[in-house]
Amino acid sequence: MPAPDWAALVAAYNRINHYGQANGMALSVPAPGQAEYRMQIRPDHLSSPGTAHGGVVAGLMDAALGAAALTLAFTSGEFVSTVEFKLNYLHPVRLAEQLVARAQVEHTGNRLIVSSAVIFRIESDGPEMAVARGLGTFNRYPADKREFGQLLMG
Template identity: 70%
Template sequence: MPSQPTDWPDLVAHYNRINLYGQANGMELTVPAPGQAEYRMRIQEAHLSSPGTAHGGVLAGLMDAVLGAAALTQAFTAGDLVSTVEFKINYLRPVHLGDELRAVAQVQHAGKSIVVVSGTIYRQADPADTRPLAVAQGMGTFNRYPATKRQL
């Protein structure tokens, strides 16, 4: 079994290598600090549900990923892993082909067995406008458990 990464750049690089879902959807993870996560992705043709508009499931997948990554970075500091218990998403604006998305999340509560995380997905309103628009907001609950209990 390969050794586990011991610092944040190694952990993020390792996770980006093994995360097939993220790779298939063009998602790139960065971790500013434990308990925080950021994903970036561009909307591709495969993400569309109607001409030019992304399917809500694409945003839900991105939201679950960023919420889970934030929870994982918090739990990992104690040698723990996480799994999604539930999450909620509110869709605020449509997302279109070619849109660059930035999803950010931060831990709101980290208990012994439950981690609660909130997040927002943004898109750029217009190339001339420097203010991103929120397109979705979410909140998730994650089960925290010792990494030694992970079943492969």
């Protein structure tokens, strides 16, 4: 399979990723095996006054871990699905905060890919603060030409 057109694949994935769209998440791919997701906490992400629901952070983590694995799987004509992931919440996340999740593949095997990520709160006047850390395992499975074609054509 020829080398993937990363810009086209990321644009196509952003187009079909309704979960990411609904939650205001923006994906970028620095390199195969790496992913970065950004989002801002909105009122519909809150579970108590001013504080984001843990599921919002978990959703961002799963998306980032999976995107890192997916970018590597794309290079061999494969897709991935989550097998499991572990998440450590380090600090609460509040309304209007900007988050960035940075993920990278730690291990790739014939059937599984393991990736890790850290979600940071972006501070305008200081260093980033880690608010969560995660580790995920993803199943690799072959994508047929039709699936890749549908992804690119949207």
